[in-house]
Structures are given as structure tokens and as C-alpha cells.
Amino acid sequence: MHMFSAAVTRRALLMLLAAALTLLGIVAMSGWLADSTQTFSRSVGRITALRVAAGTLLSQLQDAEIGQRGYLLTEDRQYLKPYEAATAAVDSTIVRLRDLAGGDADELRIIDRLAVLADAKREELAQTITLMEAGRRDEALAVVRTGRGMMLMDDARRSLADLITPADAQLDTQLSALIGQARASGWVANLGGLFIVLVVGGAVWIALRYTRGLMRAQRAIQALNDSLEQRVSERTMELQRANDEIQRFAYIVSHDLRAPLVNVMGFTGEFEVGLASVRAHLDRLPSDGDDAAASEARRAVVEDMPEAIGFIRASTTKMDRLINAILALSRQGGRTLNPEPVSMQALLENVVASLRHQASEQRCTIDIKEPLPSLLSDRLALEQVFGNLLDNAIKYLDPARTGRIAIHGRVEENRLIFEVADNGRGIAPQDHERIFELFRRSGVQDRPGEGIGLAYVRTLIRRLQGEVTVESVPGQGSVFRITLPKALALPLEKTVHDA
Incomplete structure (x- = not known):
């Protein structure tokens, strides 16, 4: 090593x-x-x-x-x-x-x-x-x-x-x-x-x-x-x-x-x-x-x-x-992760409030489907993940129709699943994995960016012991699906230090 x-x-x-x-x-x-x-x-x-x-x-x-x-x-x-x-x-x-x-x-x-x-x-x-x-x-x-x-x-x-x-x-x-x-x-x-x-x-x-x-x-x-x-x-x-x-x-x-x-x-x-x-x-x-x-x-x-x-x-x-x-x-x-009880309902309401002016300019509505499950995880990392996903959804809406973004959450066994769905431009099938790579982007490059955001999201989600995937149809919209544990396990080095 x-x-x-x-x-x-x-x-x-x-x-x-x-x-x-x-x-x-x-x-x-x-x-x-x-x-x-x-x-x-x-x-x-x-x-x-x-x-x-x-x-x-x-x-x-x-x-x-x-x-x-x-x-x-x-x-x-x-x-x-x-x-x-x-x-x-x-x-x-x-x-x-x-x-x-x-x-x-x-x-x-x-x-x-x-x-x-x-x-x-x-x-x-x-x-x-x-x-x-x-x-x-x-x-x-x-x-x-x-x-x-x-x-x-x-x-x-x-x-x-x-x-x-x-x-x-x-x-x-x-x-x-x-x-x-x-x-x-x-x-x-x-x-x-x-x-x-x-x-x-x-x-x-x-x-x-x-x-x-x-x-x-x-x-x-x-x-x-x-x-x-x-x-x-x-x-x-x-x-x-x-x-x-x-x-x-x-x-x-x-x-x-x-x-x-x-x-x-x-x-x-x-x-x-x-x-x-x-x-x-x-x-x-x-x-x-x-x-x-x-x-x-x-x-x-x-x-x-x-x-x-x-x-x-x-x-x-x-x-x-x-x-x-x-x-x-x-x-x-x-950065050291800090697991704490997080109300996803409250966290996402705060994130949506911070993006409300941007969404209004794009004639877009953001709907949080209640109730959302809570979990034990790092609050700052979750805010950054969902902030990036919602910012991307607003940025790549289809100007030909009114934008709609919906956030869903559910529990499956010992895992939580959150979905951010939009009716934007959509992503070509061959780019579903590529968009999570560093400096890689999909579709027409008419919006500012360096191809960092989704790579950053995947890095954060994996540190939170989860996974992120996408389902999308060009011209109809995209669904980003995030799977997280109910409770984030302490990093090994922190466990050893505490012991």
C-alpha cells in the first residue's frame, strides 16, 4: 500500500x-x-x-x-x-x-x-x-x-x-x-x-x-x-x-x-x-x-x-x-461526516425555499410529496446532494412547457429511497452513466457548467453509503433515484479513535 x-x-x-x-x-x-x-x-x-x-x-x-x-x-x-x-x-x-x-x-x-x-x-x-x-x-x-x-x-x-x-x-x-x-x-x-x-x-x-x-x-x-x-x-x-x-x-x-x-x-x-x-x-x-x-x-x-x-x-x-x-x-x-437525526421534510423545504427565486424565473413549480421519511445521516452532505439535483433540474427544463419538479420518498426494508422527477429535456440512454463522470456532460451545451455537479453528487452519496441512478427519456423528463441507509455507520477510523 x-x-x-x-x-x-x-x-x-x-x-x-x-x-x-x-x-x-x-x-x-x-x-x-x-x-x-x-x-x-x-x-x-x-x-x-x-x-x-x-x-x-x-x-x-x-x-x-x-x-x-x-x-x-x-x-x-x-x-x-x-x-x-x-x-x-x-x-x-x-x-x-x-x-x-x-x-x-x-x-x-x-x-x-x-x-x-x-x-x-x-x-x-x-x-x-x-x-x-x-x-x-x-x-x-x-x-x-x-x-x-x-x-x-x-x-x-x-x-x-x-x-x-x-x-x-x-x-x-x-x-x-x-x-x-x-x-x-x-x-x-x-x-x-x-x-x-x-x-x-x-x-x-x-x-x-x-x-x-x-x-x-x-x-x-x-x-x-x-x-x-x-x-x-x-x-x-x-x-x-x-x-x-x-x-x-x-x-x-x-x-x-x-x-x-x-x-x-x-x-x-x-x-x-x-x-x-x-x-x-x-x-x-x-x-x-x-x-x-x-x-x-x-x-x-x-x-x-x-x-x-x-x-x-x-x-x-x-x-x-x-x-x-x-x-x-x-x-x-x-471532511469528517457527522451523523445526526435529519427530517428530510424540513431539509428539503429549506432547499426548495433557497431555489424558489430561480424556479420562479424559469416558470417552474417544485412539489414535495408528503410524508418524507427521516434518517440518521450527515445533514450538510444531504443538503449539497439535493441542492445540486434540484439546481440541475431547474437549469435543464424544457422552455417549451411549464416546468414541474416532484420529490418523493419511501422506505423499502432497511433502506430509504428518494426520487427527484422533472419534465425537462431528458437524457439520452447512452449518457445515463456518463453524466456522473468528472467533466462529462450530456446534450446541447447551452448552459454554464464544467461537468462537476453530478460527479460531486455521486461522490457524496457513496460516502453516505448509498447509491444514485437515473432514468430518463429525451423530451419527457428524468428521475434521479437516491438510495440511502436508515442510519449512517460511523467511519472506521472514527470508531477506532473513539475506542
Whole structure:
């Protein structure tokens, strides 16, 4: 027995280690994707600012040229105001471009050429205005007709294109990489979540298999006669050690799986914050002039990356619910039953009262057929059993007709039989046993749940030394039948301790 329990513990620890490593991988992927998003955000900001500054420089040169042309044509000095403002602002714009280029040698070389072209253009404009102010209008127009100013503007436009095109290509490359990373992160999260669910399911299967072994051992000990008292005592000690190991297993599930799960949720939140800043920045930019790279960036921020986050959140939420369900089953297995006189009439009236609002919303009536027999059993376990059965009956009523639930009870020899009958959807014959298995459900999955409730009911009923079965016809309803002893026998370990 001890060797078997050690093997169970080793298997559980190996499975939990695999799940923890998977979660750490998901955390690392989320962190990597968050760093990539920040890098992309900085690149978007710099390239956007570079575009704006380049457009500003071209606009300033064009404003200066427009002011010059207006003055030459009309001799009205009002046209010199935009010229003077634009030529004065060119230097600060070029300084801004240099700051945005940082240490990029190619961009600095292009900006130096732009500075030379801007100086030449301003010199040409100033020459014509000086001639005009001196009364030499024909000479000023002759300078304009040489076409030198137009060539300078064309050279400036080509230089600005040489500055912006590589930056756009760099942004497009980073965007493609970021989209690929987001998709890879989504796949990793989904596959990792599936793997962890399988690991947790295997761990639960091991725990249930081990628990059934313990129950068989308990029945074997009870069957021994008084002459084997020493042997019974030794076996009881083994059972106690096994129960302690199950409790340690429950602690490992709650601690080692939940801690990295919290990390995944935290990193996902940080990723959402970074994504929000990128979206806010893109929203501030005009969308009517977007090129292909900018449009792809908007699509990634609005569609692809939020979808990846949704995958991660769905996986972690489902994982959290499964861990909670496993803990509930493990803790119930360790609770000491407390037999006491129980009036089933009063107990079920209280349970029905707690569900009355839920039943009213579903247009359902619950009828307790009197009289119901009383028994000696654990009150809390009975409340949980019938609460789960009635909750399920209400949840799976047929919306096409008024719901009716009836509770019956009778005595047969030394056993009590209780029935919960409804006129709901019903259960297919092949699922009559399957619905009592962990994480298994029947029919259309249009109601919330993880497939835990009926497995929990069967576990409780068996601890109460009873049995639960179902009879059902699809489209007509179901009858859940519970068989219990009149008096719950004290657990063997409690009998030994009391003695």
C-alpha cells in the first residue's frame, strides 16, 4: 500500500511539474510578446514623428515659395508674411529631423542633404525678393524662369522620399514579425491550456482511482473479525497516511498551478495596457492618408492582438474553474461526516425555499410529496446532494412547457429511497452513466457548467453509503433515484479513535 501511494505521489508530482513548466512557457511567451509590442510602439512613434517633420519641412518650403510668387506677381508685401514665417521655421524643423534620426547614419546623411537644399531654396527666394524690392522686377522674374527653384523643390521631395521609404519598410517588417508573434502566442496559450487540462484530468483520475482503492480497503477492514484487531489498527494507520497524501496533493494543485496562472493573467493585463497605448496613438493619426503599412498596423492592433489576448484569457479562466472544482472534490473527501437525526421534510423545504427565486424565473413549480421519511445521516452532505439535483433540474427544463419538479420518498426494508422527477429535456440512454463522470456532460451545451455537479453528487452519496441512478427519456423528463441507509455507520477510523 505504501509503495502504491508513493507511486501515486510521484506520478502526481511529475504531472504537476509538466503543467507548471507549460505555464512558465506561456508566461515567457507573454512577456516576449509584451516587449515586442513596446518596441513596435516606439518604432511607430518615431516613424510617425519623422513623417510629420518631413511633411512639415516640405510644407514650409512650399509656403515660402507661395509667398514669394504672390509678392512677385502683385508687389503686395502681405504675401511676404507666410514667406518670412516659413523660412524662419525651416531650421528648427531640420533640427527636429536630426533628433528623430538619432544615430542612424543613412538618415542623417539624407537630412544633411535636405538642409543644403533648403538653404539653396531660401537663398534663391531671398534673391528674387531682394531684386523685386530694388525695383528690378524683370531680373527677379528671370531668376524664377531659370527653373532652379523648381529643381531644388524636386530634389527636396526625392530626398524626403528617400528618408521615409526605408522607415516605412522597417515598420512593415516589424509589424509582420509582431503579428506572427501574436499568433504564435495564441497557439502556445491554447495548446498549453489544453495540455494542462489533460494533466489536471489525469491527476483527478489518479486521485479518484486512489480514493476508490481506499474505500475498498475500508470495507475489507470492516469485514475483519475482532481477533484481527492489531491488523485492523495497522491498516487504519496506512489509510490515514494515504488521506494525508491526498490532502498534500490538493495543496500542490492549489499552490503550484495557481501561482503561475496568476502570473499569466498579470502579464496579459500588461500586454493589454501596452496595446491600448499603441491603439490610442494610431487613433490620433488621420486614417485617410494611411499607406499599406499603416493600415496593416491598425488591423493588427484592432483585430489580431485582441483576439490573441482573448484566447489567453479564455484558457486561463477555464483552467481556474477546473482547479477550483478539483479542490472542492479533494476537500470533500477529507471532511469528517457527522451523523445526526435529519427530517428530510424540513431539509428539503429549506432547499426548495433557497431555489424558489430561480424556479420562479424559469416558470417552474417544485412539489414535495408528503410524508418524507427521516434518517440518521450527515445533514450538510444531504443538503449539497439535493441542492445540486434540484439546481440541475431547474437549469435543464424544457422552455417549451411549464416546468414541474416532484420529490418523493419511501422506505423499502432497511433502506430509504428518494426520487427527484422533472419534465425537462431528458437524457439520452447512452449518457445515463456518463453524466456522473468528472467533466462529462450530456446534450446541447447551452448552459454554464464544467461537468462537476453530478460527479460531486455521486461522490457524496457513496460516502453516505448509498447509491444514485437515473432514468430518463429525451423530451419527457428524468428521475434521479437516491438510495440511502436508515442510519449512517460511523467511519472506521472514527470508531477506532473513539475506542
